[in-house]
Amino acid sequence: MIRFFPIINLRSLNVSCLLSILMSISMGLLAPELKGQVFTDEFEQASGRELLEKVHNTHEQFPYVYEEQSMILIDRLGQKETRNLKRYSRVEQDGQASFLLVFDSPEDVKGVAVLARRNKLGETTQFIYLPAFSRSLIRNAGGASHSSFLGTDFSVENLIGEELDNYILERQRDSIIGGVEYFVVDVRNNNRKLRRHYILKDILFIARTEFFDELDQIYKCQTQHDLTPVLGDMWRANMLLMQDFRENHQTLIKINKRVFSADYVPTKVFTAEWLYENTIQAVELEMQTEESS
Amino acid sequence: MMSSLFLIGVRYKSAVIAFVTLMTLITGAGLQYLVIDTGFDSLIPSDDPNRLVYQRVMGEFGSDNKTLVYIEDGDLWTPGKLAALDKLQSQLKKVDHVSRIDGLFDLRTISGEQTENGPSIRSELILDKLPETQFEADTAKNRALGNPLYIGNLFSVDGRVTAIIITLDDNIDVKEQDYNVKVYDDIESVLTSHRSEFQRLFQVGPPRINAELKSSLSEDFILLGPLSAFVLIASIVLFMRSGLAALVPIVTSVLTLIWTFGLMGWAGVPLNILSAMIPSLIIVIGSTEDTHMMSAFFRGMARGKENGENCQKAIVYMASHTGLPLILTVLTTALGFASNLFSSIGLIQDFAITSTFAIVANGIITILVVPVLLMQFGKGDIRDDSDEEDIYSNNLPARIIQVFRISQDKFPLYTLGFTALLCLFFTYQASHLYVTNDPMSYFPEDNPLIQETKLIQEKLAGVKVFFVSLESESEKAFLEPANLRKLEAIQAFMQKQGVFDRTLSIADHLRYVNREFQGQFAELRLPKTRQMVAQYLLFFHRSELESYVSHDYRRANIVVRHNVNDSNTLNRYIEELETVVQQIAGPNFKTMVIGENLMVNRAAESLMMSQIKALGLLLLLIFILMSIMFTSFKGGVIAMIPSLIPIILMFGVMGFLNIPLNPGTAMVAVIAVGIAIDGTIHLLARYNELCRSTSDYKGAVRAAVKEVATPLIISSLALSFGFGMLLFSNFTVVAQFGALAAATMLVSIFANLLITPIIMERVRLVGLYQIIAMNVDESVLDKSPLFNQMSRYQRRKAILISELREFEPGEKLVEQGTTGRSMYMILDGEADVIRHDKDRSRRLAGLKPGEIFGEIGYIRAIERTADVTAISSLSALRFDYERMQKDLKFFPNIVAQLNFNISAILGERLADVLDEKGG
Structure with a gap:
């Protein structure tokens, strides 16, 4: 199992360790330059699926991710609403995955959580926890995982990643936008094109995804910004922007802190009990209600 | 003058033709820039303080400018119909300028249930994909009809009706000429291709x-x-x-319209x-003046034929008889239209500017062009029947006058x-x-748009929307x-x-989510805590809430739908x-409480005030103008009567028949007064003129009525027919305007020719003409x-009861041997008193300005003892004994002083005679 600790205590390191870290960092910095040509050549003839598998394998090397995020919702008038969240994700070796998003602020929604679990077959179940409602997980039974959630422009699928087996992946002609080269892959279901990924040729990173409606018109667009090398070929974006053109609304997610560590995302985090213990208790709120009434 | x-x-024919042609070409070039405005913005007063508030509310909560597509079908919730609906919705999305579609396939519902594994919530689209079985369609139907937020807004209670709401691009200039027509046509072409698939x-x-x-406006235009012209x-x-009488108004109207619209x-x-309406108005209003002028021209031609005079003389005759009335009527009609400038409603203001210009332009064109036309074509229009009575082939006016005369x-x-009671x-x-x-x-009520609205x-709720907005400081x-x-x-x-169909607020959204979380059979109740509210709201996308609450939750908005078309009712409830x-x-x-339709309806109040x-x-x-014309307020009051009666009757009929005061009907009063006063001016001006040469004022009234009646009746009937043509308008407001204006014109005939003469016969009016024409040297008086020993007022009163007579040299003022009870005072010129005894004539005296003669006949009906003959052009005041006694009976002081003065004059005469005899 690969573990990686981006927050390193320098005092505990010896010289050889330090050198190896420095090597890693310089490799990371140089990676795009060195790898760019390699990827371009290597995937010139690759299928869409091969490309996306490579993308996933390259950038999803760490199965345990903890993030502290700021989520900024921007409406058509440019008015902003900011939420702070914690995101936990964990992918098991057998392919099962868990995903948890917990609201830290605003105060009124503190403790609200979205829990998603994906089984070995790729089926996702979602739960919602509303501390103000009750001390129970509410199953979010309806709604496709591609529906936007909790007032954002993202769907759960956008945040936990798509299950490639569920789609038809079609390689399209490469594209150059603003002097930058991209591989282009369309994600389809049986009837129509759903998304189009623009993959940076040099680092094999999805920098832009366009979402299409039934009329084959783009209605949403996700772009990734502030790309940072993590280790080797692995990169991460520190900022994600989803624009919904139909609603004239945007959601910007800024990663304030990211830790790739199993310690930060233990299994118990994805349980109801942990949520009840670690978020505002519904009982407390009920008491507050009684006092105020 | x-x-x-x-x-x-007549004098500068070529220059006039060149000027009119040039003006027509210059203004005509502007016709291509003429734009049509059918926006509602012009119905809202420019000074309405709510405009800015409205714009702010619209900016924040989204525009109320949406199109609703109504779909009705008994089998709507079947796979086949839903597939057709999906296709329709998809095609509507492709229409240019459509920025958003909210329909069945985009709607989301939240539904909660309690399962064995605990509570469950479903937030999903009503239809994520097209149903393949009836069961799937029924499930979707239940899901849709289970959402109280959609019932009445997007679905009828029975589910037979659904609506697709189309939002158009905000950044399009809505004033762009063909924007609305294009969008409407594009949507309509999609609907047409699907019309057979649904019942409605x-x-x-x-x-x-x-x-x-726009299309109705073009049709009207x-x-x-042409209908009015016909x-x-x-x-x-x-x-x-x-033919000439018909040609003249058509030429002046066409030129006026080119000038105006250009x-x-x-x-x-x-x-x-x-x-x-302006083409119709100009054709009918412009024609009234032309009718009066043509009438005078024909009289002039008839007289000219007798006297061997030419066409130019007839034009001079026409000018002298209708010139001043023409100027006055153009002025009063223009004032009538210009009065609408008081309205703060842009629609009426634009109309006021245009119509006032059109009336003034018509006046100028008439003055310049009509004489040219008459010079060119008038010569051939000399009638064989030179009798003025026969100028008009139809004796309808004469019959009307005969009937009026009985009363x-x-x-x-x-x-x-009876009129007063009426x-x-x-x-x-x-x-x-x-x-x-x-x-x-x-x-009109039977218009498909009204029926479909x-x-x-x-089935759903009214299409008109307004907002109740609450703003907190916290x-x-x-x-x-x-x-x-x-x-x-x-x-x-x-x-x-009970007048508004549907209201929707953030409270409805929260009650709905709360119910679903509590379980489907729970009551629709608001959440109890602030946290609960905040957490439930996470289930809505901002775009679903933006019409109801601001992003910072300081302002909330209740969206109200209604279909109240009556401003009065709406304003009262608001x-x-x-x-x-x-x-x-x-x-x-x-x-x-704000909304575009509310501002439009609130403008009704300002409409009323501005019209008052x-x-x-x-x-x-008009009162001031007429008072000046008759040098007395009494004249002003009498001139108002023919205007007031039609207005009272018009407003009464509106009240009786439940016709509202609207931008069309509100203008009838001022326009009708402006036009109806034309006939009054012609009548009173002619009466004034006649009064200069007769002391028979009753006769003068009748003569004036007789002369003016025909053109007045013809022009009023033509106006009525012309206004009546507006009944063919596609717009109720225009049709109502036409009907009321037509009725007002007919009533003005009755007021001008029946009521006014009765009053005129009882009230002596002497006009400015008379005073000016007298040109009396004050020292003579x-x-x-x-x-x-008489004051200026007493003198004026006495003079106004007298008649002004003009005599040529050699003309006899008084003839020896005749009997007469008139006394004369020379104002200007000289006369000789000559007595004829058998074959011998003797000059008894020479008379100069200020001197009196005929005073013995005035006192006692005896034969005149000498001729009084003018030796130069002479003007004299004639005092008729009976008239003086009758008209001055309410002024005993004046009568007493006059009698005293006459006694003194007689005394002087007696003394002179005695001196002569004694000498």
Whole structure:
């Protein structure tokens, strides 16, 4: 199992360790330059699926991710609403995955959580926890995982990643936008094109995804910004922007802190009990209600 | 002076033709820039303070400018129909300028249930994919009809009707000429291709309303002008039997219209539904003057034929008889139209500017062009029947006058009394008058748009929208359940009012989610805590809430749908609502009830006020003008009567028949007064003229009526027919305007020719003409023994009862041997007193200005003892004994002083005779 600790205590390191870290960092910095040509050549003839598998394998090397995020919702008038969240994700070796998003602020929604679990077959179940409602997980039974959630422009699928087996992946002609080269892959279901990924040729990173409606018109667009090398070929974006053109609304997610560590995302985090213990208790709120009434 | 003006066209024919041609070409070039404005913006007063608030609310909560596509089918929830609906919705999305579609396939519902594994919530689209089985379709139906937020808004209660809401691009310039028409046509072409698939399918929204207004406006523009012209030609040819008389108003009208609309194009003044009436108005109003002028011209030609004079003399005759009235009538008519400038409603202001210019331009064109036309074509129009009575082939006017004369002669007081009662009755009826300014009321009831709008209201809710907006100073105020309950209370009050179809607020959304979380059978109740509110709201995307609450939750908005078309009712309920909203909200909230249709309807109040102001000012101006003309306020008052009677009757009829005061009908009063006064001016001017040469004022009244009646009746009938043509308009407001104006014109015949003469016969009016024409040297009056010891007022009174007589040299003022009871005072010129005894004539005396003669005959009916012959051009005042006694019976002081002065004169004469005999 690969573990990686981006927050390193320098005092505990010896010289050889330090050198190896420095090597890693310089490799990371140089990676795009060195790898760019390699990827371009290597995937010139690759299928869409091969490309996306490579993308996933390259950038999803760490199965345990903890993030502290700021989520900024921007409406058509440019008015902003900011939420702070914690995101936990964990992918098991057998392919099962868990995903948890917990609201830290605003105060009124503190403790609200979205829990998603994906089984070995790729089926996702979602739960919602509303501390103000009750001390129970509410199953979010309806709604496709591609529906936007909790007032954002993202769907759960956008945040936990798509299950490639569920789609038809079609390689399209490469594209150059603003002097930058991209591989282009369309994600389809049986009837129509759903998304189009623009993959940076040099680092094999999805920098832009366009979402299409039934009329084959783009209605949403996700772009990734502030790309940072993590280790080797692995990169991460520190900022994600989803624009919904139909609603004239945007959601910007800024990663304030990211830790790739199993310690930060233990299994118990994805349980109801942990949520009840670690978020505002519904009982407390009920008491507050009684006092105020 | 008047003759000179009219003779410009005769003297400088080429220059006039060149000027008129040049003006026509320059203004005509502006026609291409003429734009049509059917937007509602022009119905809102420019000074309405709510405009900015409205724009802010619209900016924040989203526009109310949406088109609704209505789909009705008994089998709507079957896979086949839903597939057709999906196709329709997809095609609508492709229409240019459509930015958003909210329909069945985009709607999301939240539903909760309690399962064995605990609570479960489903937030999903009503239809994520097309149903393949009836079961799937039924499930979707249940899901849709289970959402209280959609019932009445997007689905009918029985599910047979659904609506697709189309939002158009905000960044499009809505004033762009063909924007609305294009969008409407594009949507309509999609609907047409699907119409056979559903029982009912249509669209209602600003593009359709604008497109229909525009097409109706164009139809009106094309239809009404020619129709009026045809009616005008027909009535003139019928009554005046002259092609020239029909040609003249057509030429002046066409030129006026080119000048007016061309200038509108250059000035950027848009054509609106009211200005579409202008062709008809100009044709009918312009023709009235032309009819009076042609009538005078024919009289002049008839006289000229007798005297061997030419066409130019007839034009001079026409100018001298109709010149001043023409100027006055152009002035009063222009004032009538200009009075509408008082309105703060852009639609009426634009109309006021255009129509006033058109009237003035028509006056100028008439003065310049008519003489040119008459010089060119008038020569051939000399009648064989030179008798003035026979100028008009049809004797309808004569018959009308005969009927009126029966009342005037036999029951004058009853006629006046009956008219007064009629006026009282209609004044009472006028108190029922109400105002409306709603654009939908422009269309007739049977218009498909109105019918379909009613259907939408019946099945869903009215298509008109306004907002009740509450604003708190504290942030996140509308996360507090207490404040949400205020929204709930306001909505409950509106439901109690019973006039609004549907209200929707953030409170409804929260009650709905709360119910679903509590379980499907729970009551619709607001969440209890602020946290619960905030957490439930996470289930909505901002775009789903933006119409109801601001992003910071300081402002909340209740969206209200209704279909109230009557401003009066709407304003009353809104006023009540405003008070209650403020009461419920409390002092910590700013409240407003705002919406474009509310501003339009509120403008109805300003419509009423502006019309009262306009009418008041116009009547005042007419009163002043007429008072100056007759040098007495009494003249002013009498001149107002023929204007007031039609107005009272018109408002009374409106109240009686429930016709509202709207942008069309509101103008009838001022325009009708402006036109009806024309006939009065002609009548009184002619009467004034006749009074200069007769002391038989009753006779003068009759003569004036007789002369003026024919052109007045013809022009009023032509006006009535012309206005009547507006009944063919596509717009109710225009048709109502036409019908009322036509009726007012007919009533003005009765007022001018029946009532006014009865009053005129009883009240002596002496006009400015007379005073000016007398040109009396004050020193002559001062020296005259007849006016000795009399004040200026007494002198004036006495003079006004006398007659002014003009004599040529050699003409006899008094003839020896005749009997007469008139006494004369020479104002200007000299005369000799000559006595004839058998074959011998003897000059007894020479008379100079200020001197009196005929005083013995005045005192006692005896034969004149000598001739009095003018030896130069002479003007003298003639005092008739009976007239003086009758007219001055209410002025005993004047009579006493006059009698005393006459006694003194007689005494002097006696003394002279005795001296002579003694000498």
